[in-house]
Amino acid sequence: MNLYWRLIWLMLNIKRRPRTLLWGTTRSPFRVLPSDLDALGHMNNAKYFGFMDLGRVDQMVRSGLWQHCQERGWYSVVASQTIRYRRSLKPWQRFDLHTRVIGFDEKAMYIESRFMQRGTLAAHAVGQVRFLHKKGGDVPPSAVRELIPEAPELELPAWVSTWAEAVRSAV
Numbered sequence: 001m002n003l004y005w006r007l008i009w010l011m012l013n014i015k016r017r018p019r020t021l022l023w024g025t026t027r028s029p030f031r032v033l034p035s036d037l038d039a040l041g042h043m044n045n046a047k048y049f050g051f052m053d054l055g056r057v058d059q060m061v062r063s064g065l066w067q068h069c070q071e072r073g074w075y076s077v078v079a080s081q082t083i084r085y086r087r088s089l090k091p092w093q094r095f096d097l098h099t100r101v102i103g104f105d106e107k108a109m110y111i112e113s114r115f116m117q118r119g120t121l122a123a124h125a126v127g128q129v130r131f132l133h134k135k136g137g138d139v140p141p142s143a144v145r146e147l148i149p150e151a152p153e154l155e156l157p158a159w160v161s162t163w164a165e166a167v168r169s170a171v
Contacts, residue, residue: 003050014061022063022148025100028055032093042088048123052113055099068147073134080167083125093117103156104141110160126160
């Protein structure tokens with residue numbers, strides 16, 4: 001439930017924050033609240049994925065991609081995610097979520113999320129994001145790229161391509 005409050009807070013404050021390019025890194029500040037904790041007293045694994053959703057919304061709204069998608073009846077869904085935890089985030093700690101698009105393949109857009117606490121990496125994640133039509137059907141990643149005229153050629157890291165292929169071929 002607290003992620004809804006954070007989403008509302010994020011949306012209320014989004015106009016105060018600078019616009020960004022979809023291809024740049026967006027920084028979203030957060031704090032670990034008691035409702036984010038697991039039984040061991042650090043941020044619960046599942047909460048990281050919720051924060052990644054907030055980081056993607058922040059990036060899409062501030063870059064203008066959200067508006068473009070709304071106008072066309074498109075929406076994004078997370079098809080797959082992978083995360084590596086490096087250090088715990090503890091109660092009341094502030095952290096910044098750095099979000100950026102790292103590339104595309106023929107099926108999806110890939111977004112990197114870095115959880116930074118005082119300049120130190122706490123967790124690193126990559127999400128595979130697909131776009132769909134509200135009336136049904138897929139939106140090809142090439143159509144998403146065309147929405148943003150300054151789109152650079154982004155080459156996916158080899159490990160992300162290997163992971164994406166493995167995820168697609170899994171039962």
